[in-house]
Amino acid sequence: MKKRTFLKLAGAVGAEAILPPVARLGAKNKVPEKLKNWAGNIEYSTESLYAAKSVEEVKSYVAKTRRLKVLGTRHCFNTIADSKDAFLSLKPMEEVVALDATAKRVTADAGVTYGRLAPYLHEKGFALHNLASLPHISVAGACSTGTHGSGEKNGNLSTAASGLEIVTASGDVVVLSRKKDGDKFSGAVVGLGALGAITKATLEIQPTFMARQWVYENMPMEALKAHFDEIEAAGYSVSLFTDWRNKNVNEVWIKERIGGAKQFEAKAEWFGAKLAKKNLHPIAELGAENCTEQMGVPGPWYERLPHFKMGFTPSAGKELQSEFFVPRKDAVEAIFAVEKLHEKISPHLLITEIRTIAADDLWLSPCYQRDSVAIHFTWQQDWPAVKTVLPDIEKTLSPFGVRPHWGKLFTMEPAVLRSRYKRLPEFVELAKKYDPQGKFRNEFLNAYIFGNQ
Numbered sequence: 001m002k003k004r005t006f007l008k009l010a011g012a013v014g015a016e017a018i019l020p021p022v023a024r025l026g027a028k029n030k031v032p033e034k035l036k037n038w039a040g041n042i043e044y045s046t047e048s049l050y051a052a053k054s055v056e057e058v059k060s061y062v063a064k065t066r067r068l069k070v071l072g073t074r075h076c077f078n079t080i081a082d083s084k085d086a087f088l089s090l091k092p093m094e095e096v097v098a099l100d101a102t103a104k105r106v107t108a109d110a111g112v113t114y115g116r117l118a119p120y121l122h123e124k125g126f127a128l129h130n131l132a133s134l135p136h137i138s139v140a141g142a143c144s145t146g147t148h149g150s151g152e153k154n155g156n157l158s159t160a161a162s163g164l165e166i167v168t169a170s171g172d173v174v175v176l177s178r179k180k181d182g183d184k185f186s187g188a189v190v191g192l193g194a195l196g197a198i199t200k201a202t203l204e205i206q207p208t209f210m211a212r213q214w215v216y217e218n219m220p221m222e223a224l225k226a227h228f229d230e231i232e233a234a235g236y237s238v239s240l241f242t243d244w245r246n247k248n249v250n251e252v253w254i255k256e257r258i259g260g261a262k263q264f265e266a267k268a269e270w271f272g273a274k275l276a277k278k279n280l281h282p283i284a285e286l287g288a289e290n291c292t293e294q295m296g297v298p299g300p301w302y303e304r305l306p307h308f309k310m311g312f313t314p315s316a317g318k319e320l321q322s323e324f325f326v327p328r329k330d331a332v333e334a335i336f337a338v339e340k341l342h343e344k345i346s347p348h349l350l351i352t353e354i355r356t357i358a359a360d361d362l363w364l365s366p367c368y369q370r371d372s373v374a375i376h377f378t379w380q381q382d383w384p385a386v387k388t389v390l391p392d393i394e395k396t397l398s399p400f401g402v403r404p405h406w407g408k409l410f411t412m413e414p415a416v417l418r419s420r421y422k423r424l425p426e427f428v429e430l431a432k433k434y435d436p437q438g439k440f441r442n443e444f445l446n447a448y449i450f451g452n453q
């Protein structure tokens with residue numbers, strides 16, 4: 001599969017000006033490319049994009065701009081990152097600022113991607129606790145939306161954050177840390193971009209490690225009823241992939257930490273599933289060349305924890321995504337409740353992924369104070385069809401207090417969503433403290449976070 005090139009777009013814009021669409025004209029007479037998200041399903045509402053190269057540039061741009069949204073790597077599927085007024089990209093700010101080997105923490109410019117940060121850390125002898133399915137995303141965007149990988153003992157990626165440098169609406173620089181600010185810091189981390197422009201993030205690190213992954217094919221879904229806990233505990237990170245057809249789990253990916261407390265014994269058959277004999281893509285019809293190495297081949301953590309390799313298209317490319325978090329204790333009941341909708345879901349689906357995530361204390365994290373299971377849907381890019389199925393899934397998962405992924409597609413009413421986050425009123429106050437006039441708000445935030453406030 002071909003490498004994607006459009007991630008270069010934001011970086012191609014100079015730091016001196018907000019460029020009109022015509023400035024992005026490539027070849028002569030070419031129609032200007034509209035600014036879109038990664039999947040291309042959202043055409044952003046403005047073409048004004050300013051790319052800052054330093055904190056000073058961020059400060060001066062923020063101070064003189066009435067309303068703006070900070071843009072990461074544009075991998076969200078909904079309008080959370082959209083703006084009608086102006087965008088600030090921190091893509092040129094992607095360097096590691098400090099590595100403290102003793103305190104085990106790294107501070108980096110917030111525009112850095114995991115794909116850039118992770119090899120650096122490994123080379124220095126360190127690792128992050130987990131990664132998402134892809135390394136292409138920015139640290140700031142991922143932490144701001146509660147992005148996660150899998151592993152019942154692994155918190156989402158935001159839980160690694162121990163410090164943030166933020167340029168607030170006034171153009172001032174505020175530094176928050178877990179140590180100094182405690183609970184307030186927990187409010188700021190999954191901040192949805194509402195507190196200001198994060199210019200640096202400090203993340204906790206640990207000694208580097210090697211990992212390997214095994215893939216099993218065709219596990220009868222029934223096996224989850226009696227063995228869900230055992231299956232999830234089999235690896236450092238476990239993902240179940242299903243198309244919901246024939247009560248079958250199409251693939252089970254087990255990511256094992258080499259030298260960890262418990263090693264996985266890769267038998268030819270496991271809970272009715274067969275050990276794969278070649279590398280697989282989660283969507284079995286697609287070739288595995290953009291996927292990380294499987295078949296038990298050892299490799300550094302950052303080349304095994306994500307499913308997809310840096311430099312290659314992650315997932316399918318032309319797709320939509322939704323994801324719903326329910327308490328881990330309700331996992332099996334929730335999975336089988338969704339299974340009952342298979343006739344509605346499967347015709348529009350590319351694949352579902354089921355992952356576990358440890359509870360955390362971050363106010364707007366979908367895993368706030370509950371160990372969670374996340375049921376994810378990679379859809380065909382057909383929003384009219386998908387939006388008719390989502391309400392059924394949300395209704396089915398409603399008894400479990402479902403929370404949708406902040407960066408993916410959902411149809412839940414704003415008031416319902418707000419009711420699922422008990423610290424949301426405090427978050428609103430925190431955001432107002434740093435952004436009293438709503439400079440960093442957009443329609444998404446106004447609807448789902450601030451309501452009429």
Ligand SMILES: Cc1cc2nc3c(=O)[nH]c(=O)nc-3n(C[C@H](O)[C@H](O)[C@H](O)COP(=O)(O)OP(=O)(O)OC[C@H]3O[C@@H](n4cnc5c(N)ncnc54)[C@H](O)[C@@H]3O)c2cc1C
Nearest residue numbers: 072073074075076132133138140141147148192193198407
């Ligand atoms: C193929 C694919 C696979 C994915 N896999 C996963 C997965 O495994 N797990 C998962 O949880 N999600 C996954 N996602 C969803 C997505 O990656 C995340 O939700 C993440 O937010 C994307 O980060 P971004 O930098 O692209 O953010 P953007 O979409 O650019 O922005 C998201 C939000 O973060 C804010 N933001 C970004 N940078 C800053 C900053 N510097 N300061 C303040 N606010 C900022 C924006 O204002 C916006 O509100 C996937 C997406 C795709 C396309």
